[in-house]
Amino acid sequence: xxxxxxxxxxxGVPILLGVSVIVFALIQFAPGDAASLLIPPEAPKExxxxxxxxxxLDKPVYxxxxxxLGRLVRGDLGVSIVTNMPVASELSNALGNTLMLAIPxxxxxxxxxxxxxxxxxxxRGTVLDRLFxxxxxxxxxxxxxxxxxxxxxxxxxxxxxLPAQGMGAPGFPRTWAxxxxxxxxxxxxxxxxxxVVSRLVRANVLEILSHEFVGSLRAKGLFRRRVLRHIMKxxxxxxxxxxxxxxxxxxxxxxxxxxxxxxxxxxxxxxxxIFRRDIPVLSGTIVTIAAIFVVINIAVDVLQALIDPRIRx
Amino acid sequence: xxxxxxxxxxxxxxxxxxxxxxxxxxxxxxxxIAMTAxxxxxxxGMPNNGYEGMRFLGFPVFEGLILFDLTRSDVLATLRPxxxxxxxQDKADxxxxxxxxxxxxxxxxxxxxxxxxVIWNLERYYNTQSKQFETQGAAITRARNPLVKAYKxxxxxxxxxxxxxxxxYFDWLMPYVLFSSPAQFEKVGASWxxxxxxxxxxxxxxxxxxxxxxxxxxxxxDNYWDRKKVAKxxxxxxxxxxxxxxxxxxxxxxxxxxxxxPPPDAVQSLKGAGFEVLTGVYPxxxxxxxxxxxxxxxxxxxxxxxxxxxxxDRDGLLKLLxxxxxxxxxxxxxxxxxxxxxxxxYKYDVERSxxxxxxxxxxxxxxxxxxxxxxxxxxxQMLPLPMNEFLQQSMKACGxxxxxxxxxxxxxxxxxxxSPTGPQAQNSDAMNISLVSSDVSQMxxxxxxFNFAPNGSNWGHWKNETFEAAFAKIxxxxxPKEIETELKKAHEALVDDPPWLWIVHDGNPRAMTKAVKxxxxxxxxxxxxxxxxxxx
Numbered sequence: 001x002x003x004x005x006x007x008x009x010x011x012g013v014p015i016l017l018g019v020s021v022i023v024f025a026l027i028q029f030a031p032g033d034a035a036s037l038l039i040p041p042e043a044p045k046e047x048x049x050x051x052x053x054x055x056x057l058d059k060p061v062y063x064x065x066x067x068x069l070g071r072l073v074r075g076d077l078g079v080s081i082v083t084n085m086p087v088a089s090e091l092s093n094a095l096g097n098t099l100m101l102a103i104p105x106x107x108x109x110x111x112x113x114x115x116x117x118x119x120x121x122x123x124r125g126t127v128l129d130r131l132f133x134x135x136x137x138x139x140x141x142x143x144x145x146x147x148x149x150x151x152x153x154x155x156x157x158x159x160x161x162l163p164a165q166g167m168g169a170p171g172f173p174r175t176w177a178x179x180x181x182x183x184x185x186x187x188x189x190x191x192x193x194x195x196v197v198s199r200l201v202r203a204n205v206l207e208i209l210s211h212e213f214v215g216s217l218r219a220k221g222l223f224r225r226r227v228l229r230h231i232m233k234x235x236x237x238x239x240x241x242x243x244x245x246x247x248x249x250x251x252x253x254x255x256x257x258x259x260x261x262x263x264x265x266x267x268x269x270x271x272x273x274i275f276r277r278d279i280p281v282l283s284g285t286i287v288t289i290a291a292i293f294v295v296i297n298i299a300v301d302v303l304q305a306l307i308d309p310r311i312r313x
Numbered sequence: 314x315x316x317x318x319x320x321x322x323x324x325x326x327x328x329x330x331x332x333x334x335x336x337x338x339x340x341x342x343x344x345x346i347a348m349t350a351x352x353x354x355x356x357x358g359m360p361n362n363g364y365e366g367m368r369f370l371g372f373p374v375f376e377g378l379i380l381f382d383l384t385r386s387d388v389l390a391t392l393r394p395x396x397x398x399x400x401x402q403d404k405a406d407x408x409x410x411x412x413x414x415x416x417x418x419x420x421x422x423x424x425x426x427x428x429x430x431v432i433w434n435l436e437r438y439y440n441t442q443s444k445q446f447e448t449q450g451a452a453i454t455r456a457r458n459p460l461v462k463a464y465k466x467x468x469x470x471x472x473x474x475x476x477x478x479x480x481x482y483f484d485w486l487m488p489y490v491l492f493s494s495p496a497q498f499e500k501v502g503a504s505w506x507x508x509x510x511x512x513x514x515x516x517x518x519x520x521x522x523x524x525x526x527x528x529x530x531x532x533x534x535d536n537y538w539d540r541k542k543v544a545k546x547x548x549x550x551x552x553x554x555x556x557x558x559x560x561x562x563x564x565x566x567x568x569x570x571x572x573x574x575p576p577p578d579a580v581q582s583l584k585g586a587g588f589e590v591l592t593g594v595y596p597x598x599x600x601x602x603x604x605x606x607x608x609x610x611x612x613x614x615x616x617x618x619x620x621x622x623x624x625x626d627r628d629g630l631l632k633l634l635x636x637x638x639x640x641x642x643x644x645x646x647x648x649x650x651x652x653x654x655x656x657x658x659y660k661y662d663v664e665r666s667x668x669x670x671x672x673x674x675x676x677x678x679x680x681x682x683x684x685x686x687x688x689x690x691x692x693x694q695m696l697p698l699p700m701n702e703f704l705q706q707s708m709k710a711c712g713x714x715x716x717x718x719x720x721x722x723x724x725x726x727x728x729x730x731x732s733p734t735g736p737q738a739q740n741s742d743a744m745n746i747s748l749v750s751s752d753v754s755q756m757x758x759x760x761x762x763f764n765f766a767p768n769g770s771n772w773g774h775w776k777n778e779t780f781e782a783a784f785a786k787i788x789x790x791x792x793p794k795e796i797e798t799e800l801k802k803a804h805e806a807l808v809d810d811p812p813w814l815w816i817v818h819d820g821n822p823r824a825m826t827k828a829v830k831x832x833x834x835x836x837x838x839x840x841x842x843x844x845x846x847x848x849x
Contacts, residue, residue, distance in 0.1 A: 045767065047452045048730070050441060054448060082352075082361070083525060084506045090525070149558055156566040164562035165554065170524060259556045262563075264526040272351050272526070275721070 077284035087284040098265035102250035109190035113197025121205035139195030145256035165262035204235040244300030342547035347554040358493030359450030363692040364838040375491035375514030383841035390837035407479035421513040424496035457489040485754040571825040577635035592820040596751035600813035601743040606774035620669035624711035637820040653801035655808035666711035680714040686741040693747035775812035
């Protein structure tokens with residue numbers, strides 16, 4: 001198991017290196033550069049040149065990449081060229097804010113997804129199946145920024161019961177005043193994971209139900225709960241893989257949901273960095289999010305191998 | 314029936330439970346404003362985020378030697394003494410200006426404002442070798458006031474500033490040079506990053522809390538030097554909120570008292586719900602800047618430019634914008650005395666437009682093909698995509714076949730600063746970029762031939778001899794009558810030989826609760842926040 005885990009970790013290195021090259025190249029291909037948004041359009045050329053030199057934009061591209069990679073390896077993500085704050089500090093704040101949404105959204109989405117998917121499969125063809133399947137499809141299909149706006153219109157504007165935007169006082173939510181700010185964005189964010197997990201679990205459970213071993217288990221006289229446990233254990237690896245990906249997406253932040261709820265998370269930070277051409281923030285955020293994806297997927301691989309020893313082979 | 318009552322009661326109970334803990338709509342005299350900016354503007358004393366940054370974290374906190382008078386809505390904002398009590402252009406050498414500083418002014422940190430502080434700040438902006446040189450602040454300031462050549466202290470309360478050439482309107486550029494406390498800069502370790510977290514200016518408000526991407530809190534400066542203009546509000550909290558539906562929801566749910574730029578289609582419902590929606594003409598133009606430097610641009614022919622101006626369905630566009638704009642038929646609004654009496658009074662006149670195009674050699678079989686660079690969004694850009702699509706459709710009737718090069722706002726800024734024939738222009742025949750039309754100094758930036766891009770802001774390389782002659786007289790004159798006369802001539806040239814497609818002036822919409830009182834709605838990109846009060 002240890003060798004398997006180490007092997008998975010080693011696979012992550014070339015992936016991250018590849019990501020760094022792609023990220024850097026994409027930023028270079030984009031029109032304009034960081035200096036263009038720092039300086040008003042009518043700024044004298046002398047000032048433009050000076051700012052470009054200060055940002056290192058006057059150096060050849062490969063030099064810029066090597067310098068950037070060297071700092072990255074040392075854990076230095078650089079300094080934002082707009083706010084002059086260390087990128088690591090900005091990113092950790094933003095990721096912290098995103099985690100406040102992502103964890104409850106994942107818990108809600110995955111729990112509902114597994115529950116609704118399994119129930120739909122066990123009641124195949126019934127009204128319950130249709131209802132749960134429709135709920136799952138709606139979760140995946142409805143644009144979540146639209147759902148967010150509708151929820152805001154209903155609960156913030158019409159009923160004036162929940163805040164329309166923002167996270168209230170910054171920091172870990174401890175008070176009701178802070179928790180109230182979480183409710184609408186968490187519900188909105190949980191819709192997609194709920195929908196996709198539900199669809200997958202339903203399909204998996206249906207497939208497993210058709211296997212002969214399920215009939216054998218029943219024929220052996222096992223209680224229904226025990227049979228259910230066997231079915232769910234068999235359905236777990238692929239559901240886990242999907243949950244890992246979905247959790248990665250949630251951690252990367254949803255630009256749209258964060259925009260609708262004015263939530264200062266990692267999606268919003270990434271969006272802002274793109275529009276500002278804040279290359280240190282942009283590249284640092286993408287690479288970090290990519291690293292998170294890789295780590296989560298390695299964790300999921302290991303978890304799958306623990307559940308199903310065949311995977312280790 | 315019984316079940317329905319139970320459900321209704323449970324819903325009401327749930328709503329009251331959710332509503333428990335809702336913050337009060339107001340906390341004393343705290344005004345909460347939602348800005349359109351995506352982040353809190355920088356707090357060193359020269360805010361980024363364009364003029365919205367200047368509106369909320371510029372003038373309320375930091376001040377210039379000269380300030381804008383933002384107390385009237387019936388006239389364009391004029392100048393008033395600020396940190397200088399008076400100023401004058403040297404008659405013997407008109408490149409020199411002497412500023413007599415106000416005595417007894419203190420920065421928020423308690424240190425004195427004096428000639429040393431003025432020179433220190435000018436060094437911060439105009440001397441790249443100074444210890445306090447601030448790259449971002451300098452870039453913004455030098456772009457807005459590029460005429461400062463030299464400066465010196467005459468005595469503790471007098472400074473002299475020399476300009477690169479003699480211009481009578483130099484004082485109109487001085488409000489854009491803001492002053493921060495040198496003592497505070499030293500106290501926080503001679504770092505602008507540290508200063509941004511504990512800034513000190515001289516304005517009627519001081520910054521007391523700053524949360525990046527979340528909010529900034531201003532508190533009334535009780536020791537403000539102008540006793541008549543000590544703010545009425547205790548505090549102002551500013552929230553960056555770039556999404557207009559989010560701003561709308563924040564206002565309607567009572568999370569803020571004031572929003573900038575409400576969605577046009579929400580105006581009626583806001584009014585119906587008892588909110589104030591304020592609009593007013595201000596010095597803003599939303600044009601297409603014609604590219605006359607491109608060898609094959611159809612807009613090189615003045616008849617085509619005039620034909621285009623006769624083919625803008627401004628009324629239709631205003632309907633699209635729900636009335637939150639004003640038709641533009643020149644650089645200045647028609648109510649401005651400097652508008653003059655141009656020969657062309659532009660209105661939507663398809664036949665006249667077609668006739669002009671025929672004279673220029675175009676017709677039904679040979680439409681005017683032109684590519685316009687437009688942005689997806691941006692400061693002052695209003696609603697660029699639907700507005701340009703509307704123009705594209707309406708101008709087809711006259712014989713214009715318009716295509717778009719849609720770019721991101723940053724890419725457009727690069728293109729605007731670069732040569733109109735360079736790769737950044739992407740072969741565009743025009744560019745849709747909103748610009749300032751506040752006064753003669755701005756007119757000079759956009760239209761004087763000396764300012765051809767990439768060295769200046771005349772991107773389209775428009776040159777008109779009548780305009781040049783009139784503008785040279787304006788720059789050299791101190792006679793208001795002569796300036797007024799020449800300004801009219803210059804403006805008439807801008808209408809009859811149009812460098813831009815005159816489309817609309819932004820209506821500067823903002824919405825607020827009825828509790829907000831005293832808002833002057835000045836004809837400016839800036840507003841006076843000291844006049845505002847909250848009456849519950």
